[in-house]
Amino acid sequence: MPHTPDPITRDPIARLDGVVKRYGRLTALDGADLRLQRGELLALLGPNGAGKTTAIGLLLGLIRADAGTVELFGQDPQRIEARRRIGVMLQNAELPPTLRVGELLRLTASYYPAPRTLAETAELAGVSDLLKRPYAKLSGGQQRRVQFALALCGRPELLFLDEPTVGMDIEARQKLWAAIRQLLAEGCSVLLTTHYLEEAEALADRVCVMTHGRMIHEGTVEALRARVALKRIRCLSTLSIDTVRGWPEVSEVRRDNERLHITAAEAEVVVRRLLVADLQLRELEVQRAGLAEAFTELTRDADEASDTDQREAA
Amino acid sequence: METVMSVNEPVVNEPTSLVMPRRRVIGAYLEEARSECLRYMRAPGFMLPIMLFPGMFYLLFGVFMAKSEGADAARYLLASYGVFGVMSPGLFGFGVSLALERDGGLLTFKRALPMPPGAYLLGKMLMAMAAAAVVILLLLVMALTLGHVTLNLAQAGALLLTGMLGVLPFCALGMFVGTLIKGQGAPGMLQLIYLPMSFMSGLWMPLPLLPKFLQQIAPVWPSYHLDRLALAAVGLDQQPLLPHVLVLIGFAAGFLLLAARRLRRNG
Numbered sequence: 001m002p003h004t005p006d007p008i009t010r011d012p013i014a015r016l017d018g019v020v021k022r023y024g025r026l027t028a029l030d031g032a033d034l035r036l037q038r039g040e041l042l043a044l045l046g047p048n049g050a051g052k053t054t055a056i057g058l059l060l061g062l063i064r065a066d067a068g069t070v071e072l073f074g075q076d077p078q079r080i081e082a083r084r085r086i087g088v089m090l091q092n093a094e095l096p097p098t099l100r101v102g103e104l105l106r107l108t109a110s111y112y113p114a115p116r117t118l119a120e121t122a123e124l125a126g127v128s129d130l131l132k133r134p135y136a137k138l139s140g141g142q143q144r145r146v147q148f149a150l151a152l153c154g155r156p157e158l159l160f161l162d163e164p165t166v167g168m169d170i171e172a173r174q175k176l177w178a179a180i181r182q183l184l185a186e187g188c189s190v191l192l193t194t195h196y197l198e199e200a201e202a203l204a205d206r207v208c209v210m211t212h213g214r215m216i217h218e219g220t221v222e223a224l225r226a227r228v229a230l231k232r233i234r235c236l237s238t239l240s241i242d243t244v245r246g247w248p249e250v251s252e253v254r255r256d257n258e259r260l261h262i263t264a265a266e267a268e269v270v271v272r273r274l275l276v277a278d279l280q281l282r283e284l285e286v287q288r289a290g291l292a293e294a295f296t297e298l299t300r301d302a303d304e305a306s307d308t309d310q311r312e313a314a
Numbered sequence: 315m316e317t318v319m320s321v322n323e324p325v326v327n328e329p330t331s332l333v334m335p336r337r338r339v340i341g342a343y344l345e346e347a348r349s350e351c352l353r354y355m356r357a358p359g360f361m362l363p364i365m366l367f368p369g370m371f372y373l374l375f376g377v378f379m380a381k382s383e384g385a386d387a388a389r390y391l392l393a394s395y396g397v398f399g400v401m402s403p404g405l406f407g408f409g410v411s412l413a414l415e416r417d418g419g420l421l422t423f424k425r426a427l428p429m430p431p432g433a434y435l436l437g438k439m440l441m442a443m444a445a446a447a448v449v450i451l452l453l454l455v456m457a458l459t460l461g462h463v464t465l466n467l468a469q470a471g472a473l474l475l476t477g478m479l480g481v482l483p484f485c486a487l488g489m490f491v492g493t494l495i496k497g498q499g500a501p502g503m504l505q506l507i508y509l510p511m512s513f514m515s516g517l518w519m520p521l522p523l524l525p526k527f528l529q530q531i532a533p534v535w536p537s538y539h540l541d542r543l544a545l546a547a548v549g550l551d552q553q554p555l556l557p558h559v560l561v562l563i564g565f566a567a568g569f570l571l572l573a574a575r576r577l578r579r580n581g
Contacts, residue, residue, distance in 0.1 A: 062422060062426060080428050080431070083426070084334060088423065088426045088427060090422065092418075093418070093419040093423035094414075094415075094418030095420060095423075096349070096420070097357075098352075098353050098357050099349060099352065099353050103349060106345065107348075107349045108427065110338070110345035110346075111342050111427055111428045111429050111430070113335070113338060
């Protein structure tokens with residue numbers, strides 16, 4: 001009997017559909033939609049208070065939606081069967097201080113049907129040297145690594161990582177990124193929230209930007225960047241800021257010692273002007289705006305739109 | 315023993331690795347209880363006050379000052395201070411830890427994990443029972459050696475059992491307070507319950523020595539009923555036990571329900 005598994009595998013493994021969540025008079029989610037496909041890393045971005053934590057809380061079954069659908073592997077997230085397939089790293093969870101790292105891992109692994117071995121978990125998360133240490137004696141960065149180990153110890157199909165690299169130094173962050181990539185290569189899916197846009201840029205297949213309880217953009221990192229046409233131009237020049245600011249194509253300019261930092265939509269025109277105006281110009285660089293600029297622009301637009309809405313409503 | 319499933323394969327049927335065998339579910343309950351016990355037995359800030367206060371009181375009033383009153387006084391106070399000692403792991407072990415874990419995010423984390431339902435509360439319950447056993451054993455050793463109390467094995471065992479089961483109503487009360495107050499406010503609130511209730515149930519000095527009004531309202535307190543059971547265990551009370559047992563069960567069930575309702579609503 002021929003089988004067509006396609007529609008099944010294409011079903012999202014985590015889904016929010018028109019979800020509304022209110023806390024008293026505050027509307028945390030206002031018709032939020034989210035789809036996470038198997039095997040991808042989706043980064044959920046947004047300013048504080050955008051509703052990211054509420055969205056995660058709903059998908060983990062910690063809170064109930066006032067309206068809309070919340071599904072985890074096609075089930076209610078409050079069902080333990082659905083949660084046996086996920087791993088969780090929350091932003092702040094004070095773990096029992098007197099327990100040793102190995103004991104914490106052993107306890108968490110016991111909740112899952114087919115967990116990794118202790119050695120495999122420790123190796124993946126880079127905590128092999130910490131297993132005998134009490135949790136309270138670890139540094140902040142080490143504690144984050146242990147929390148990451150707890151998230152992956154159950155061999156989850158979907159990993160929730162809420163601000164995983166806060167408090168980590170650059171090296172630790174790079175190691176965690178490498179571990180996340182390895183998990184993705186094994187077929188694990190990840191829902192990541194982060195304040196570090198370079199983290200989303202480094203890891204995400206897709207990004208989803210939230211403000212005011214709604215998703216305002218969903219797409220690849222490239223698509224998000226492309227929404228912002230701005231380019232960054234840097235050079236060493238003696239031209240005064242006022243001169244450059246006078247050019248119509250320039251949207252922003254500032255000087256940092258000898259170096260000019262210019263933001264412009266049409267970089268080619270500005271570069272031509274620069275080269276003509278200053279023959280001594282050196283170290284010219286042109287870059288497409290990063291995710292940070294795109295993000296700022298998107299959320300600013302959304303803020304302006306919601307301000308206008310409120311004015312019109314008033 | 316572990317089945318590694320390739321996630322890239324189309325998942326048509328529920329993969330076998332997702333079915334949690336009963337053996338592993340029971341294992342998870344045991345791990346939770348083991349971790350909870352380990353964690354508190356290693357915390358001197360928790361264990362020392364629980365053991366020191368009843369231990370010191372018993373040494374002072376039950377051993378040194380009761381010498382003139384005879385062995386029956388030492389026996390009577392063994393039961394009373396035993397109950398006093400058993401109340402604190404229930405109230406503080408359950409109440410304070412729940413209040414702190416609600417505040418510190420551990421409870422939220424555990425609720426997000428596939429921890430079997432009830433494992434969290436069961437683990438804390440077993441921890442409180444173990445701590446209660448430690449307290450009773452400490453007092454028993456002091457009574458039998460320093461206090462010259464004579465108890466047969468059945469009486470000592472009955473007292474130990476009374477203490478270990480008797481901690482449960484106080485777990486329920488502590489849990490309820492832990493759902494009302496978050497964080498560092500809980501210990502103070504629990505002291506305000508613990509100390510007056512102990513006094514008014516006749517645990518510090520025998521009830522007949524207290525004012526008439528306090529004697530009359532004593533049956534309101536669960537510690538009064540547990541004290542009657544403990545006295546019976548050491549052979550000092552011949553009254554029927556069943557009413558006291560029923561009151562304690564009702565008390566435990568009532569507060570457990572109230573606390574569970576608050577936990578479900580407010581997390």
